[in-house]
Amino acid sequence: MKLSEFKLIELLAKKLPTLPPEVTVGIGDDTAVIKKDEGYLLLTSDALVEGSHFLKEWKEKLNNFYYYLGRKLLSISLSDIASMGGIPEYAIVNIGLSEKTETEEMEELYEGLADCCREFSVTVVGGDTVSSKTEFFDVTLTGKCKNFMLRSEAKPGELVAVTGTFGDSRAGLEILKGKGKEDNYLLERFLNPIPRVKEGVEARNLGVKCGTDVSDGLVFNLYTIANSSNVSIHIEGEKIPISRELLNFVGNSEIALNYALFGGEDYELIITLPENLQDKVESLGFKVIGEVKEGTGVFLDGERLPEKGYDHFKT
Numbered sequence: 001m002k003l004s005e006f007k008l009i010e011l012l013a014k015k016l017p018t019l020p021p022e023v024t025v026g027i028g029d030d031t032a033v034i035k036k037d038e039g040y041l042l043l044t045s046d047a048l049v050e051g052s053h054f055l056k057e058w059k060e061k062l063n064n065f066y067y068y069l070g071r072k073l074l075s076i077s078l079s080d081i082a083s084m085g086g087i088p089e090y091a092i093v094n095i096g097l098s099e100k101t102e103t104e105e106m107e108e109l110y111e112g113l114a115d116c117c118r119e120f121s122v123t124v125v126g127g128d129t130v131s132s133k134t135e136f137f138d139v140t141l142t143g144k145c146k147n148f149m150l151r152s153e154a155k156p157g158e159l160v161a162v163t164g165t166f167g168d169s170r171a172g173l174e175i176l177k178g179k180g181k182e183d184n185y186l187l188e189r190f191l192n193p194i195p196r197v198k199e200g201v202e203a204r205n206l207g208v209k210c211g212t213d214v215s216d217g218l219v220f221n222l223y224t225i226a227n228s229s230n231v232s233i234h235i236e237g238e239k240i241p242i243s244r245e246l247l248n249f250v251g252n253s254e255i256a257l258n259y260a261l262f263g264g265e266d267y268e269l270i271i272t273l274p275e276n277l278q279d280k281v282e283s284l285g286f287k288v289i290g291e292v293k294e295g296t297g298v299f300l301d302g303e304r305l306p307e308k309g310y311d312h313f314k315t
């Protein structure tokens, strides 16, 4: 594919018929938003594909690898519902199995999926099972909300805040690829991201209007807010949350910051909020990392950052 992931989606979206009036948000945010009764239906889909998101050989390194894959499969869509401030409800699961797939692996995948369903009160209501050259797993998830957060609602003068720490997942991926020293915390952060559903709902309940989650990298997802809100975002390097484990893994704070900014698969939330909500969102566990201003772009300590992140057709 010659185009970037996002240019391609833009091109394909133009082919589709115009939206009916009940579709409040179509392609372009973390979930679709569809007006329903007194509130909204949220709808999202994400896939995990052998070769792109995981390697089958990782099974040899971890005896419960497919359990974690089952959890992550649901968690990545839960993170999209979380970023809208929604409550997850129903899931459809499509699985593509190769000649190498074993029954026990799929049982393990479904045990992970089931545990995650129990933890977040999600009900699997169907799916599809097909053969494929390489394995793939795909979840479509619905959610509900009375009000939602969007990428396009950031306003100049607001603060930018995030949950959790950044860059750990990329380090976990490197460990699985055989680079660097083993670290269970970092591995866990890659294999078992915890979607911030509670934080998303609570932020929205406080009146926060802008949110997204971080799958392609902190900077890239800050750009999705900046671009769709027509604002600039200014963050401070020393405020970016970085774990002790990541610092130990990479050895110095400059490289750790690079992992945090561009790593990807963090599945943490970014929100923007008016200053008067700062204490309240901090008590939910969010940390302020910067501010929203007029203009365009994302800046770190005054310097414009490149709009780069994970792109399926570039990496």
Ligand SMILES: Nc1ncnc2c1ncn2[C@@H]1O[C@H](COP(=O)(O)OP(=O)(O)O)[C@@H](O)[C@H]1O
Residues within 6 Å of the ligand: 009, 012, 026, 027, 028, 029, 030, 031, 032, 045, 046, 080, 215
């Ligand atoms: N093949 C596709 N057809 C229609 N919409 C798509 C397609 N792929 C992605 N999208 C939409 O494009 C937007 C961006 O996708 P993506 O970056 O995958 O979102 P996210 O990081 O929240 O999963 C989303 O609204 C998503 O639903």
Ligand SMILES: Cc1ncc(C[n+]2csc(CCOP(=O)(O)OP(=O)(O)O)c2C)c(N)n1
Residues within 6 Å of the ligand: 046, 047, 051, 052, 053, 054, 055, 076, 173, 215, 216, 263, 264, 265, 310, 312
């Ligand atoms: C084998 C392998 N190589 C690279 C990665 C890293 N990686 C794959 S997808 C991705 C970004 C997020 O995934 P995507 O499918 O784009 O999620 P979405 O933005 O749609 O939520 C990253 C960092 C990986 N997990 N596994």
Ligand SMILES: [Mg+2]
Residues within 6 Å of the ligand: 045, 046
């Ligand atoms: Mg997606």
